[in-house]
Amino acid sequence: MNYRSVSVIGIGETKMGRLPDRSLRDLIAEAGNAAIADAGIDKSLIQALYMGNFNAQYLAFQGHMGSLAAEVLGLRNIPTVRTEGACASGSLALRQAVIAVQSGLYDVVLVGGAEKMTHRDTETVTTGIASAGDFELEASVGVTFPSVFAMIANRYFYEYGNAREAMAAVAVQNHANGALNPDAQMQKEITLQKVYDGVKISDPLTVFDCSLVTDGSAFIVVAATEVAKKITKQKIIEIIGSGHAGDYITAAQKESLTTFAATINAAKEAYTMAKVTPQDIDLAEVHDCFTITQIINTEDLGFFPKGKGPEAVLTGKTARVGGVVAINPSGGLKAKGHPIGATGISQVFEVVKQLRGEAGPRQVPNAKIGLTHNIGGTAATCVVHIFREAK
Amino acid sequence: MNYRSVSVIGIGETKMGRLPDRSLRDLIAEAGNAAIADAGIDKSLIQALYMGNFNAQYLAFQGHMGSLAAEVLGLRNIPTVRTEGACASGSLALRQAVIAVQSGLYDVVLVGGAEKMTHRDTETVTTGIASAGDFELEASVGVTFPSVFAMIANRYFYEYGNAREAMAAVAVQNHANGALNPDAQMQKEITLQKVYDGVKISDPLTVFDCSLVTDGSAFIVVAATEVAKKITKQKIIEIIGSGHAGDYITAAQKESLTTFAATINAAKEAYTMAKVTPQDIDLAEVHDCFTITQIINTEDLGFFPKGKGPEAVLTGKTARVGGVVAINPSGGLKAKGHPIGATGISQVFEVVKQLRGEAGPRQVPNAKIGLTHNIGGTAATCVVHIFREAK
Numbered sequence: 001m002n003y004r005s006v007s008v009i010g011i012g013e014t015k016m017g018r019l020p021d022r023s024l025r026d027l028i029a030e031a032g033n034a035a036i037a038d039a040g041i042d043k044s045l046i047q048a049l050y051m052g053n054f055n056a057q058y059l060a061f062q063g064h065m066g067s068l069a070a071e072v073l074g075l076r077n078i079p080t081v082r083t084e085g086a087c088a089s090g091s092l093a094l095r096q097a098v099i100a101v102q103s104g105l106y107d108v109v110l111v112g113g114a115e116k117m118t119h120r121d122t123e124t125v126t127t128g129i130a131s132a133g134d135f136e137l138e139a140s141v142g143v144t145f146p147s148v149f150a151m152i153a154n155r156y157f158y159e160y161g162n163a164r165e166a167m168a169a170v171a172v173q174n175h176a177n178g179a180l181n182p183d184a185q186m187q188k189e190i191t192l193q194k195v196y197d198g199v200k201i202s203d204p205l206t207v208f209d210c211s212l213v214t215d216g217s218a219f220i221v222v223a224a225t226e227v228a229k230k231i232t233k234q235k236i237i238e239i240i241g242s243g244h245a246g247d248y249i250t251a252a253q254k255e256s257l258t259t260f261a262a263t264i265n266a267a268k269e270a271y272t273m274a275k276v277t278p279q280d281i282d283l284a285e286v287h288d289c290f291t292i293t294q295i296i297n298t299e300d301l302g303f304f305p306k307g308k309g310p311e312a313v314l315t316g317k318t319a320r321v322g323g324v325v326a327i328n329p330s331g332g333l334k335a336k337g338h339p340i341g342a343t344g345i346s347q348v349f350e351v352v353k354q355l356r357g358e359a360g361p362r363q364v365p366n367a368k369i370g371l372t373h374n375i376g377g378t379a380a381t382c383v384v385h386i387f388r389e390a391k
Numbered sequence: 392m393n394y395r396s397v398s399v400i401g402i403g404e405t406k407m408g409r410l411p412d413r414s415l416r417d418l419i420a421e422a423g424n425a426a427i428a429d430a431g432i433d434k435s436l437i438q439a440l441y442m443g444n445f446n447a448q449y450l451a452f453q454g455h456m457g458s459l460a461a462e463v464l465g466l467r468n469i470p471t472v473r474t475e476g477a478c479a480s481g482s483l484a485l486r487q488a489v490i491a492v493q494s495g496l497y498d499v500v501l502v503g504g505a506e507k508m509t510h511r512d513t514e515t516v517t518t519g520i521a522s523a524g525d526f527e528l529e530a531s532v533g534v535t536f537p538s539v540f541a542m543i544a545n546r547y548f549y550e551y552g553n554a555r556e557a558m559a560a561v562a563v564q565n566h567a568n569g570a571l572n573p574d575a576q577m578q579k580e581i582t583l584q585k586v587y588d589g590v591k592i593s594d595p596l597t598v599f600d601c602s603l604v605t606d607g608s609a610f611i612v613v614a615a616t617e618v619a620k621k622i623t624k625q626k627i628i629e630i631i632g633s634g635h636a637g638d639y640i641t642a643a644q645k646e647s648l649t650t651f652a653a654t655i656n657a658a659k660e661a662y663t664m665a666k667v668t669p670q671d672i673d674l675a676e677v678h679d680c681f682t683i684t685q686i687i688n689t690e691d692l693g694f695f696p697k698g699k700g701p702e703a704v705l706t707g708k709t710a711r712v713g714g715v716v717a718i719n720p721s722g723g724l725k726a727k728g729h730p731i732g733a734t735g736i737s738q739v740f741e742v743v744k745q746l747r748g749e750a751g752p753r754q755v756p757n758a759k760i761g762l763t764h765n766i767g768g769t770a771a772t773c774v775v776h777i778f779r780e781a782k
Contacts, residue, residue, distance in 0.1 A: 057522050064522070064524070077653065081474050084472075132454050244472075245470050248458075249459050250462065
């Protein structure tokens with residue numbers, strides 16, 4: 001098919017973290033208005049809003065988040081929809097927006113995500129997150145995500161050898177990157193020993209192997225590239241690839257726990273559309289809900305051969321500077337934070353910052369092609385996008 | 392733009408009602424497999440799943456419903472997304488599916504909706520439904536939907552004269568239609584007096600002015616019309632119009648409480664695309680969360696002049712047989728039931744049944760063009776689709 005090219009022309013995000021004084025409305029207002037201002041366009045050009053949110057209904061009694069965001073941002077009668085696919089909710093909003101703009105239906109669309117989590121107690125947050133799996137077959141019998149990903153880590157050790165040090169090194173690297181990102185929730189460097197000594201969550205995971213509970217919001221303005229050139233003076237970052245795939249929701253049904261079929265299929269679609277290979281990617285925001293997840297994903301995205309993800313981390317191949325592909329220069333879910341429904345959009349925020357050359361002290365040198373990778377649940381949903389400055 | 396034509400080639404739904412022995416998985420399996428069987432296609436042709444659900448996260452601790460449905464239906468690695476826009480969640484799934492098939496990205500897509508509500512107590516269900524409004528500004532201070540729509544009814548009386556009898560007549564008519572629908576939750580006819588004598592919910596609404604709390608699921612198979620002709624022997628019902636619009640989420644912000652801007656704008660988009668006028672519509676499934684809502688919507692859809700909706704009901708113009716336009720031949724949300732995330736898809740089920748001429752005792756005579764109208768929250772989201780048998 002002859003799709004229209006789609007680009008990102010504006011980005012905005014809040015500081016990520018524990019933000020007790022800020023409501024969902026406050027977070028949406030800040031990030032949404034920042035993205036529109038960054039694009040330098042009049043609000044009246046925005047024709048639709050796609051809004052990623054995972055679980056404000058359980059955590060904050062708030063559904064209908066597309067409509068809420070449109071009201072907060074003064075967008076009146078435009079069509080809105082909330083997309084949800086667990087931790088991939090934000091990227092799903094972008095995926096649907098890309099399809100709608102590609103098709104010619106809309107020229108300019110706002111895409112956002114927001115989540116408010118830190119005001120609830122640990123049990124409530126854990127129950128809310130567990131709804132990303134199958135309640136009947138998993139959560140109701142005590143299967144939570146740290147336990148599933150601990151099982152995945154142990155299985156990975158069995159199939160490919162012990163990767164404990166590499167997992168800890170993922171945490172160390174992401175915290176080092178996060179320390180350079182003013183929006184990151186965690187801004188201190190940590191050591192391997194600190195990861196090992198962390199509170200045990202589910203063996204082999206300690207608290208430092210786990211992503212964070214975070215309040216935050218991120219928005220981007222997306223436009224048909226041909227239209228973008230007429231309405232903005234901002235650098236135009238083209239979405240050259242888009243992919244979306246799924247897998248069984250329950251861990252028990254999956255063909256493999258150490259190779260994520262959804263990542264492989266979504267990446268294949270995105271690479272094919274973009275006409276690039278994994279070796280062309282300069283930087284990638286990769287879903288690191290747990291340290292083992294990042295390692296597996298960097299293999300399934302084709303950056304490293306299967307089983308070689310751990311070695312890649314330990315030999316500096318994922319480093320922000322001097323590596324083969326800079327993984328999570330923002331700090332990732334691990335250090336920047338994981339405001340679930342906003343995460344996929346915040347990944348785009350980072351990639352656009354890097355491709356514009358505006359990432360300041362955390363700038364990846366010679367960043368030409370960037371990728372975002374976002375999974376939901378036990379890799380039951382995966383969305384991949386690839387970006388490059390428009391010609 | 393030169394969009395591809397999109398059609399419905401298969402439909403399935405469960406019986407609607409209080410179904411204590413059936414889980415979300417059970418409901419999805421029945422309706423989803425029925426739709427695929429009705430299309431007579433092999434599952435392997437389905438390339439994506441769009442899933443409407445309003446609030447299983449709060450009511451049943453279940454998110455990630457697209458992925459869940461794909462697993463239940465054995466659809467493996469296809470991309471899935473849940474759409475949510477309060478009571479319009481199901482129609483939003485169809486809207487996104489239509490855009491994706493129009494664009495050429497997918498040829499065959501499954502679209503579903505499901506909701507499980509009756510297992511929770513009244514307070515929990517009310518809190519869950521209230522998340523369709525603004526929690527901070529409405530629900531948290533006690534504004535629930537019956538109170539908002541009672542206010543709308545009173546305002547309507549002030550602007551256009553007392554419509555109490557017409558509201559009761561809406562309930563009577565929808566119950567009479569529901570009595571002919573084997574899938575309907577309520578299958579008994581009622582009288583005007585019974586409506587007046589019902590338990591007061593919020594003046595002037597009695598319990599008989601309110602839609603139901605319902606468990607249920609509905610699915611449809613959607614395909615590019617050019618592809619549909621090659622893969623199914625089923626009658627092909629083309630989606631000739633699609634419209635989607637929004638409005639402020641909070642009642643307080645709206646320009647009018649008695650004219651729904653989202654309905655007007657969504658209908659305009661759908662009529663324009665379909666190249667038909669309101670007078671061309673033979674039957675319409677119209678969002679009747681409360682009896683007053685149906686009256687206002689039949690005006691805003693252009694079936695009757697503003698303020699003349701009550702008279703239209705009282706003079707038989709909305710009757711299934713012998714009227715101007717048959718409104719809610721299924722029984723509507725009022726009698727068929729309102730399994731929130733499934734409602735928009737169940738509306739399509741009914742329109743397709745009618746246009747195929749398969750509606751049995753409730754068949755609308757000479758049904759050629761049908762319309763579905765679905766709103767979310769205080770008419771803050773609206774989706775309209777128009778259907779006709781493909782040439």
